[in-house]
Amino acid sequence: MGVSDPIQQGKINWIQHANGNVGPISTATALIRGSQVIQASSAAVVPPSEVTSAQLEVLVALESAEIPASLTGLARALSLHPTTVARTVNRLARRGYAVRSQDPEDGRVAVLNITPTGRSVVVRALTQLKTIKFGLAGWDTDEAERFIKLVAPILDTSSSPTGLSDSSEVR
């Protein structure tokens, strides 16, 4: 075969076998693999049994919120579908990392607060993850910034409840 890298080989195969635009599928498989790689390196320093990447992202947003966040506010801030955020928040609540309470100004709205346990989880996780550059040791900051810009259109599908999830069939 000559090429031992399955992602690279996959791209070559797509070019040879598929009549169509191979850019999207090659990039999609690269993204999926890249995500697995960084999740594996992150899991080595912060076990998912303590906090998953999806949960950490929501906790960080909760922690930096100046006022208690509503579910919709949180979803908007994270560009995620409210259903997705709600699912993660349920898990955070079960773990005691966040609590729901009624908005004092509008009793119909639930607001979310990070708990002291949640705060210490954030500190511990970030302290660990920064030592491995969040799994991105191969990139300098320019490349990390460039990547964020490049994939922004992919993430701009906040209408579909898939962006951030703990379901890991396709990690």
Add this chain to the structure above:
Amino acid sequence: MSDHLTSEQWTYFNAASSLVRAANIVAHQIDDLLKPHELTFARYEVLLLLSWSRRGRAGLTRIGDQLLVHQASVTGVVDRLEADGFVRRIGHDSDRRITLAQITNEGRLVSALATKTIAENLDIGVSEDHAFEVFELIQKLRLASKDIQKI
């Protein structure tokens, strides 16, 4: 953002979460396109690997190494493909310890149809140039993480 991290570190934090999110989104897009063919991404990938290999067969261990599916789930994926009549398990010509998966004609047909669907319909919303740039950036990342040599 809070002051746990420097701004450079926050950039990495955000890039990492963008990567995980983008991967989830495209994986779901692919799964949706495969649904009418009654395939999942994992099953489709195995069919692709087999249909691309010279004799339409590969050992289960090699399949696990080559694909995005976890080694442990290869058996389950092949079980399901076999139940659907898309592959069958055969013994290795010279080494009886090795089990091979052999793609069937039906398997070739369904993977060709699925490939056509994906090639025609997968739109991840980035231009060709940008998709290429993303591809290269990830290869660089994988190289640094020893993911490429490891396989």
